[in-house]
Amino acid sequence: MNNIIKKMLQHGTVTVDYPKKPIKSSFITGAPEFDLKKCKRCMRCLNTCPTGAIVFADNPSEKAKTPAVNLDECIFCRFCEENCSQGAVSLTSRFELAQKNREALRASPVYVQDNEAGGLEYELIGKQLKEKVYSTFGKSLHIREVDAGSCNGCDYEINALGSPYNDIERFGIHFVASPRHADMLLVTGCVTRNMEEALIKTYNAVPSPKLVVAVGACACSGGIFKDSYAGKNGIDSILPVDVYIPGCPPRPQAIIYGILKSIGRL
Incomplete structure (x- = not known):
């Protein structure tokens, strides 16, 4: 304990002020x-x-x-x-790219879409619950992160959200171990065949109303694994997605931006 207090006094506050203040770095790559x-x-x-x-x-x-x-x-x-x-x-260096509609990220239309029964119904329910979601999650949020077949690049950036530098808990946002305790699913990966059923079961275990955020190019569209026999072309091929965060991988601040955008706190 003494060593921890000593280090705190030596280093002071290291948490970034984003999103209250813009972040500037020569290492940022964006659109x-x-x-x-x-x-x-x-x-x-x-x-x-x-x-x-x-x-x-x-x-x-x-x-x-x-x-x-x-x-x-x-x-x-x-x-x-x-x-x-x-x-x-x-x-x-533009990394604030998250959108609630995948079409807003595209210069050309999506030609392959999954319109099986339930897809349109989910979209309708999502619109009806929009105000309810914002009022429910406005001040706190519990997230269950799901790796649906990623290379772990996005997962490393998600892990960085809990570091003293990014400190996502200052927003009242916490990661939980069980989907039954979650308000949001933060999903990475293109959804491989082995993870498809697990992802659907996890989604069904999250109490309603719930949010789904696709993190990274693979989760948004399939990314480098697009049109592979071994996986899907993104999360929205099997689940309704509320926010898309592009990148490979998106930096922690881009993920924070997307999460805050999903709950209307920007």
Whole structure:
């Protein structure tokens, strides 16, 4: 105990002030951006993208197809930036990318969607419970984290939420061991065949009203494992998702942003 008190006095407060104050770091990587004046439409960026996140979409202002990024599939690998001979693409430091609607992360529409019975019903219930969810979770939140087949990159960033630097408990947010004690599922991974049933059982065990947050490119769209025989193309293929947090992996502050966005505290 004496050693702990000694270290506290030596180091002082280390917790970041985010989101009250913006965080600035040269190590932050975020959404890619294109300089259309430099772009020659050579499609080298499209051909080198490992997840197919880069597309050429209609741009009314340019009256032609221009490069754009589906952020739910982007893993921020810098291949597009490194392979562009014109220097037309660069990764920004924008990490506050979480959205409640997956379409808001995309430059092109999602062509493959799961519309089996229950999908539309879940969406309706979600809209009806929106105000109830906000009033219930506004001041406290209990989270059950589920690895549904990730590489553990996103899970490492989630673990960092409990560190003194990020200290997510200052928001009244706690991680719990049982889904029966949870208000939210924080899910990583593309949902492998072996984890599909476990994820559904975990979801059913969480009391209603409940929230589901997809963390990382794999959870949002399947990411680097998209269209694999061994898994699904993201969480929303089997569960209703309330917030999508893109990234590979998203940094802890991006996850905090997404969680706070899901409960209306931003």
